[in-house]
Amino acid sequence: MRRRKKPEKQKKGAPVWMVTYSDLVTLILVFFILLFSMSQIDMIKFKALSEAFSKHAIFDSNSSIIPLDEPPDSTENNDNQERDKESHSLDSLITEVQSYLELNGLEDVIVANKTERGVVLVLQEQVLFETGEAELIDDSFPFLDKLGEMLAAMPNLIKVEGHTDSRPISNYRYPSNWELSTARSSSVIRYLSENHDINNRRFTAIGFGDTRPIAANDNPENWEKNRRVEIIIADPEYTEEVTEEAS
Structure with missing residues (x-):
C-alpha cells in the first residue's frame, strides 16, 4: 500500500518578488515626495527662521570682528590739498x-x-x-x-x-x-x-x-x-x- 505524501507547507506572507517590488515602489514614492517638498518653500516659515537667526547673536560671545576707524573723507582731503x-x-x-x-x-x-x-x-x-x-x-x-x-x-x-x-x-x-x-x-x-x-x-x-x-x-x-x-x-x-x- 502506497504512502501518502504529506502536503508541502506553504510559506506565509507575500512572495519574495512582490516584497522587493513594493520596496522599490515605496522608495520611488519617497524620492518624489522629497523632491516635491524641496521645491515648495514656505516663505513665511523661511522668513521667520531668518529673523530668528538675526535676532539671536549666536557669535556675540566670541566676536572676531574688529571695529575700524572710519576712513577720512577723500573729498575733504582733496579740498585741503588743493587749498x-x-x-x-x-x-x-x-x-x-x-x-x-x-x-x-x-x-x-x-x-x-x-x-x-x-x-x-x-x-x-x-x-x-x-x-x-x-x-x-x-x-x-x-x-x-x-x-x-x-x-x-x-x-x-x-x-x-x-x-x-x-x-x-x-x-x-x-x-x-x-x-x-x-x-x-x-x-x-x-x-x-x-x-x-x-x-x-x-x-x-x-x-x-x-x-x-x-x-x-x-x-x-x-x-x-x-x-x-x-x-x-x-x-x-x-x-x-x-x-x-x-x-
Missing part, C-alpha cells in the same frame, strides 16, 4: 612781486596784497592820472615800465580795474564814473601791451566806477584813496586751468 597747493602758489607769487617792487624802489608807490583772486597791485590816481582824466601822465611811465618788465616775465593772466570816488563827473568825454574808470584801465593796458612783450590776450580791462570803494566817500582823503587802479596778477592755478582749456 594748500593754491596757498603755496600765491605765497610764491606775492614773495616774487614784493621782492621785485622793493628791488626797484616801487614799494612806496605800489601796494601789493595777496587775495583769493591772486596778487593785487594798487596804484593811486596821482601816480598815473590827473584828476578827472584818463590819459597817463609822463611821471607814470617809469613805474609802468618796471611793472611791465615784471609782468612780461610771468605767464599769469592780468586784470586791470579802474575805480573812482563817488563824486559825479559829467563831460563830453566821460558822461559818468563808469566811462572814466573803464578808460583808465584801458589806458594802463594799452601802455603795457604796446611798450612791453606782453600778449594782449592776457589782459582784461574793467571799470567799476565808484561801486567798490576801499574807504568811506566822506572826505577828500578818502576820495583820494578810492581813486585808484588795481592790477590783479591772477592766481597761477587759475592761469594754468585757463591755458589748458584754451589749448
Whole structure:
C-alpha cells in the first residue's frame, strides 16, 4: 500500500518578488515626495527662521570682528590739498612781486596784497592820472615800465580795474564814473601791451566806477584813496586751468 505524501507547507506572507517590488515602489514614492517638498518653500516659515537667526547673536560671545576707524573723507582731503597747493602758489607769487617792487624802489608807490583772486597791485590816481582824466601822465611811465618788465616775465593772466570816488563827473568825454574808470584801465593796458612783450590776450580791462570803494566817500582823503587802479596778477592755478582749456 502506497504512502501518502504529506502536503508541502506553504510559506506565509507575500512572495519574495512582490516584497522587493513594493520596496522599490515605496522608495520611488519617497524620492518624489522629497523632491516635491524641496521645491515648495514656505516663505513665511523661511522668513521667520531668518529673523530668528538675526535676532539671536549666536557669535556675540566670541566676536572676531574688529571695529575700524572710519576712513577720512577723500573729498575733504582733496579740498585741503588743493587749498594748500593754491596757498603755496600765491605765497610764491606775492614773495616774487614784493621782492621785485622793493628791488626797484616801487614799494612806496605800489601796494601789493595777496587775495583769493591772486596778487593785487594798487596804484593811486596821482601816480598815473590827473584828476578827472584818463590819459597817463609822463611821471607814470617809469613805474609802468618796471611793472611791465615784471609782468612780461610771468605767464599769469592780468586784470586791470579802474575805480573812482563817488563824486559825479559829467563831460563830453566821460558822461559818468563808469566811462572814466573803464578808460583808465584801458589806458594802463594799452601802455603795457604796446611798450612791453606782453600778449594782449592776457589782459582784461574793467571799470567799476565808484561801486567798490576801499574807504568811506566822506572826505577828500578818502576820495583820494578810492581813486585808484588795481592790477590783479591772477592766481597761477587759475592761469594754468585757463591755458589748458584754451589749448
